[in-house]
Amino acid sequence: MGTLNSRSPEGHVSQQWTKFKSTCHLVNPANKRKLDIIVVGTGLAGASAAAALGEQGYNVKIFCYQDSPRRAHSIAAQGGINAAKNYQNDGDSVYRLFYDTIKGGDYRARESNVHRLAEVSNLIIDHSVATGVPFARDYGGLLDNRSFGGSQVSRTFYARGQTGQQLLLGAYNSLNRQIKNKTVEMFSRRDVLDIVIIDGKARGIIARNLVTGEIEKHFGHAVCLATGGYGNTYFLSTNAMGSNGSVAWQAYKKGAFFANPCFTQIHPTCIPVHGDYQSKLTLMSESLRNDGRIWVPKKIEDAKRLQKGEIKGSQIPEDDRDYYLERRYPAFGNLVPRDVASRAAKERCDAGFGVNNTGLAVFLDFSDAINRLGKATIEARYGNLFQMYEKIVDENPYETPMMIYPAVHYTMGGLWVDYHLMTTVPGLFALGEANFSDHGANRLGASALMQGLADGYFILPYTIGDFLSKEIGTKRMSTESPEFIEAEKKVSDRIQKLYAIKGNEPADYFHKKLGQVMWEYVGMGRTEESLKKAIELIPKIREEFWSNLKITGNPTEYNPELEKAGRVADFLELGELMARDALNRRESCGGHFREEMQTEDGEAKRDDENFAYVAAWEHKENAVPELHKEPLEYKEVKLVQRNYK
Amino acid sequence: MDLTLKIWRQASAKAKGKFESYPISNISADCSFLEMIDILNEKLVRDNIDPVAFDHDCREGICGMCSLYVNGRPHGPDDDITTCQLHMRKFKNGDTITIEPWRAGPFPVIKDLIVDRNAFDKILQDGGFISANTGSAPDANAILIPNREAEQSMDAAACIGCGACVAACKNSSAMLFVSAKISHLALLPQGKAEAAIRAKAMVAKMDELGFGGCTNTGACEAECPKDISISNIARLNREFLCAVILE
Known part of the structure; x- marks a missing residue:
C-alpha cells in the first residue's frame, strides 16, 4: 500500500490556485501549434476543454460515441449551475460555496480542489453569458437564482428546466467555432477502446468507427478523458443509454488508479420503476424541491390502501400526512442534500409507507405551492418537467401529487487525479464526472455542471500547459509504432473473442442481471454481508457472460450489439471494484451508507480516524486490486458530524 | 397488447x-x-x-x-x-x-432507421456561435437582458437538433432549425455583433448542403417536439435580408 501525492500547492487554501497560475510553466504560441491533444467525450467538460485548448492554439482531436457532440448527457441536466456570485445579497461567498461543497460531500473531498472550484465558479457564469446562454432573468434584466439542496443561499443559475442543455450548447457552439478555425478536429460515432502508453506516458488512443467498424489509431502528446460517470453499472439509472465506464476502465487497466468507486449518488426525485422492460429511469429535477413538499401517509392503513389503488393521495387529509423531511430536518426541510433525502425515502418505504402499487414511491406535492403562487407561476417554473412527468406516468401533476423514488444518478468516484487533473499515468488527464476530485462522498445539486465547466474552461487549460511545457521537444509519433500496433491488436482480439463466444443471450441480459445485484447489494444501504455477496455473485455473471453471450452481425458494420457487449464486459469488472471499495470503507459517509455504521437517529456515521482518505485502487493482472491511500487533511474546515436539522 | x-x-x-x-x-x-x-x-x-x-x-x-x-x-x-x-x-x-x-x-x-445528420453540425460550425474566447468575459450582470428577450431567446434555444423539421418538410428545408439558432443568438445583445455574418454564413451553408427552400406550409412547426415557432423563420429572413442590404 502506498500513499499518493496530490501535488496541491503550498500555502493557504485561498491562495493556492493564484499561486499555481502565477508559477506554472507555459507553452508559447509557436510551440502550442506543434502539440496535439486528444479529448474523449463532448459533454460539458470535454467540449469546454477542447474549445478552450483550441482557442489557445493547440491541435485538438475530440471524440464522442453519439452522432453529434451536442448529444452528450450533460444535455439532460435540468435544474441549474451553482456560482458564488452573491447576486441575491444573501450572504454567499467563495468561502461559503467551498464550505458547503466540502460539508455536502461529507468531508471526503480534497480541500484545495474544492476551493479552486468555488473560485472559478463565477467565471463560468460570466463566460456562459458571453457565449449566449439564455439564463433566467428578472424584469430589469439581471440574472435570477434559485435554491438547491445543501445550502441556505440562492446561488443556482438556471435556464428553465434545461440548464444542462443550454450550457452544453454554449460549449458546443464554442467547440464549433474552433472546428471552423481548424484547431479542433471532431470525430463522432467513435468508441474509444484503449489508451496507448509509450515510455510511461499516455500518447494516444485506439478508437472504433461505429459506422464502418474500422479500428483507428490516433496520437496525442496528452490524452484527456471527459467520459462521464459509470452509473449505468446498475443498468437502470438516469444516465443515457450509451453512457459507460469503458474508457475510464481501460485507463485503470493501463495503470491509472480508480478512486472511491463506491461513492454513487442515488438521486431522491426520479420517476419510480414501473416494469421489467424498463430501459432507464427519468429524473425530476431537484429544483422541484424548492416548491414541492415530500410526504407519505402517517397511518399505515392509508399507505396500504394507496398501494392497492383504493384511494388517491389527494384524498388523505392534511393531518394524516407525514412530511418526513420537514419533520426530521426542520432547518433544511425538503432541501436537505440528496443522499439524506434518498435514505429518508427508503426508510419510509421500507417501513411500509410507500404510496404506489410496488410500495416504492413517495409523494412530491405541489398543491400548497399552487395555492400560494397560482398555477401559472408553477407552470412557468417547472412546466417542461410537469409535461415530461405526465407523458411518462399518464397523470396530471397539477392535480395529483407526483410519485417519486430514488434512482442511481451520478458517480462521485472516478479516476484518481492530482491537483493538475492528471491521473497516475503521466499525460493522462481526467475531467468532469470521470474524475473523483471535487464532490467527496456526495455531490450537491447544480454542482456537476459547475465542475464540468470549471475543469474544461478554466482548470485543465492551465494545468495541461504545465505538463506540455516539458513536451515541446517531443516530435509527433507514428501510429505504426509497436505500442500502437500492440494496442490495436489487443482491441481487435477482444472483439474477436466476444464474437467467438457464440452463446445464447444478448448483452442486455447480463447487464440487467448485474444491475439487480448492484442495486440489491451495493445500493442505498450496504452491509458487510451484502457486499461479500456481491463480490461472490458478480464473477459468476461475468463467467456466464464470457461463455453464453450472443452477438449478431459482424464487426465491420454498424453493430449496436457489439458496442453494448464491450461496455457490459467492462461494467462486469467495474461493479466488482465498487463492491470491494464499499466493503473496505467500514464507515458511512455521504451516499455510501453502511447499515452497520449509523447514529442513533439513523444518520450516516463517519469514522474520520480510520477513513479520512481517498481510496485509490491499482489494477493487478489476475489478482485483487491494490489499495493506495491519499490522506485527506483538513486545514480550513473542521470535521464535524453533518447536521441539517 | x-x-x-x-x-x-x-x-x-x-x-x-x-x-x-x-x-x-x-x-x-x-x-x-x-x-x-x-x-x-x-x-x-x-x-x-x-x-x-x-x-x-x-x-x-x-x-x-x-x-x-x-x-x-x-x-x-x-x-x-x-x-x-x-x-x-x-x-x-x-x-x-x-x-x-x-x-x-x-x-x-x-x-435501418439511422440517418446521418452531420449536415446540422456543419451549418452550426459555419456561424452558429458567439466569438468570445474563454476568460475574456465581463461580469455576467454587466449585460442587461430584459426578461422578455431572454425568454424569447430561450424559446428558440430549446431546439434539440433532432431534424424532425427537415423530415416533416416536403422540401426538406432546414429553415426552422437554422432560424432557431439565428433567433437564439440575435435576440441577445452579446450575439448582435456577429448577427449579419452569422445569418449569411449559415444560410449559404444550408443551401450548399442541399436543404430545400421554405414555402411556409408550417409542417416543421407542427411536428417540432420542442414547439419551436415559425416566427423564427420570419426573423431569419429579416436578419438575412438586413445582412445582404448592409453589404
Missing part, C-alpha cells in the same frame, strides 16, 4: 432497403415506444436475426438523438414529444405500426 411492426430495413447506405413485418405480443401500455423496440431486438437476437438499428441516447426527450417516422409522423402520434417519450398507450391492440427513418436528401441512411 399485440401488434404488427412494419419496419424499414436497410443494411447500409448503399444497400437497397425494404419493409419487413414483425409480430410482437404482450406489450404493456406503460412501455415506451423505444422500449418496445428493445423487446423486439432482444427477441431478434435470440432468433439469430440482425436487430433493428436505431438512434437513441438520453431517452428523456432532450438529447435529440432519436428520430423515426411512426405511422408517417416524425416522432409519432403525439404532440410536443420526441420518439423516446412516446408511450404504447397511444396505440391499440392489433395495430400495425409503420416505422421508417427520416426521409430527406441531406440525411442519408446509415443503417
Whole structure:
C-alpha cells in the first residue's frame, strides 16, 4: 500500500490556485501549434476543454460515441449551475460555496480542489453569458437564482428546466467555432477502446468507427478523458443509454488508479420503476424541491390502501400526512442534500409507507405551492418537467401529487487525479464526472455542471500547459509504432473473442442481471454481508457472460450489439471494484451508507480516524486490486458530524 | 397488447432497403415506444436475426438523438414529444405500426432507421456561435437582458437538433432549425455583433448542403417536439435580408 501525492500547492487554501497560475510553466504560441491533444467525450467538460485548448492554439482531436457532440448527457441536466456570485445579497461567498461543497460531500473531498472550484465558479457564469446562454432573468434584466439542496443561499443559475442543455450548447457552439478555425478536429460515432502508453506516458488512443467498424489509431502528446460517470453499472439509472465506464476502465487497466468507486449518488426525485422492460429511469429535477413538499401517509392503513389503488393521495387529509423531511430536518426541510433525502425515502418505504402499487414511491406535492403562487407561476417554473412527468406516468401533476423514488444518478468516484487533473499515468488527464476530485462522498445539486465547466474552461487549460511545457521537444509519433500496433491488436482480439463466444443471450441480459445485484447489494444501504455477496455473485455473471453471450452481425458494420457487449464486459469488472471499495470503507459517509455504521437517529456515521482518505485502487493482472491511500487533511474546515436539522 | 411492426430495413447506405413485418405480443401500455423496440431486438437476437438499428441516447426527450417516422409522423402520434417519450398507450391492440427513418436528401441512411445528420453540425460550425474566447468575459450582470428577450431567446434555444423539421418538410428545408439558432443568438445583445455574418454564413451553408427552400406550409412547426415557432423563420429572413442590404 502506498500513499499518493496530490501535488496541491503550498500555502493557504485561498491562495493556492493564484499561486499555481502565477508559477506554472507555459507553452508559447509557436510551440502550442506543434502539440496535439486528444479529448474523449463532448459533454460539458470535454467540449469546454477542447474549445478552450483550441482557442489557445493547440491541435485538438475530440471524440464522442453519439452522432453529434451536442448529444452528450450533460444535455439532460435540468435544474441549474451553482456560482458564488452573491447576486441575491444573501450572504454567499467563495468561502461559503467551498464550505458547503466540502460539508455536502461529507468531508471526503480534497480541500484545495474544492476551493479552486468555488473560485472559478463565477467565471463560468460570466463566460456562459458571453457565449449566449439564455439564463433566467428578472424584469430589469439581471440574472435570477434559485435554491438547491445543501445550502441556505440562492446561488443556482438556471435556464428553465434545461440548464444542462443550454450550457452544453454554449460549449458546443464554442467547440464549433474552433472546428471552423481548424484547431479542433471532431470525430463522432467513435468508441474509444484503449489508451496507448509509450515510455510511461499516455500518447494516444485506439478508437472504433461505429459506422464502418474500422479500428483507428490516433496520437496525442496528452490524452484527456471527459467520459462521464459509470452509473449505468446498475443498468437502470438516469444516465443515457450509451453512457459507460469503458474508457475510464481501460485507463485503470493501463495503470491509472480508480478512486472511491463506491461513492454513487442515488438521486431522491426520479420517476419510480414501473416494469421489467424498463430501459432507464427519468429524473425530476431537484429544483422541484424548492416548491414541492415530500410526504407519505402517517397511518399505515392509508399507505396500504394507496398501494392497492383504493384511494388517491389527494384524498388523505392534511393531518394524516407525514412530511418526513420537514419533520426530521426542520432547518433544511425538503432541501436537505440528496443522499439524506434518498435514505429518508427508503426508510419510509421500507417501513411500509410507500404510496404506489410496488410500495416504492413517495409523494412530491405541489398543491400548497399552487395555492400560494397560482398555477401559472408553477407552470412557468417547472412546466417542461410537469409535461415530461405526465407523458411518462399518464397523470396530471397539477392535480395529483407526483410519485417519486430514488434512482442511481451520478458517480462521485472516478479516476484518481492530482491537483493538475492528471491521473497516475503521466499525460493522462481526467475531467468532469470521470474524475473523483471535487464532490467527496456526495455531490450537491447544480454542482456537476459547475465542475464540468470549471475543469474544461478554466482548470485543465492551465494545468495541461504545465505538463506540455516539458513536451515541446517531443516530435509527433507514428501510429505504426509497436505500442500502437500492440494496442490495436489487443482491441481487435477482444472483439474477436466476444464474437467467438457464440452463446445464447444478448448483452442486455447480463447487464440487467448485474444491475439487480448492484442495486440489491451495493445500493442505498450496504452491509458487510451484502457486499461479500456481491463480490461472490458478480464473477459468476461475468463467467456466464464470457461463455453464453450472443452477438449478431459482424464487426465491420454498424453493430449496436457489439458496442453494448464491450461496455457490459467492462461494467462486469467495474461493479466488482465498487463492491470491494464499499466493503473496505467500514464507515458511512455521504451516499455510501453502511447499515452497520449509523447514529442513533439513523444518520450516516463517519469514522474520520480510520477513513479520512481517498481510496485509490491499482489494477493487478489476475489478482485483487491494490489499495493506495491519499490522506485527506483538513486545514480550513473542521470535521464535524453533518447536521441539517 | 399485440401488434404488427412494419419496419424499414436497410443494411447500409448503399444497400437497397425494404419493409419487413414483425409480430410482437404482450406489450404493456406503460412501455415506451423505444422500449418496445428493445423487446423486439432482444427477441431478434435470440432468433439469430440482425436487430433493428436505431438512434437513441438520453431517452428523456432532450438529447435529440432519436428520430423515426411512426405511422408517417416524425416522432409519432403525439404532440410536443420526441420518439423516446412516446408511450404504447397511444396505440391499440392489433395495430400495425409503420416505422421508417427520416426521409430527406441531406440525411442519408446509415443503417435501418439511422440517418446521418452531420449536415446540422456543419451549418452550426459555419456561424452558429458567439466569438468570445474563454476568460475574456465581463461580469455576467454587466449585460442587461430584459426578461422578455431572454425568454424569447430561450424559446428558440430549446431546439434539440433532432431534424424532425427537415423530415416533416416536403422540401426538406432546414429553415426552422437554422432560424432557431439565428433567433437564439440575435435576440441577445452579446450575439448582435456577429448577427449579419452569422445569418449569411449559415444560410449559404444550408443551401450548399442541399436543404430545400421554405414555402411556409408550417409542417416543421407542427411536428417540432420542442414547439419551436415559425416566427423564427420570419426573423431569419429579416436578419438575412438586413445582412445582404448592409453589404
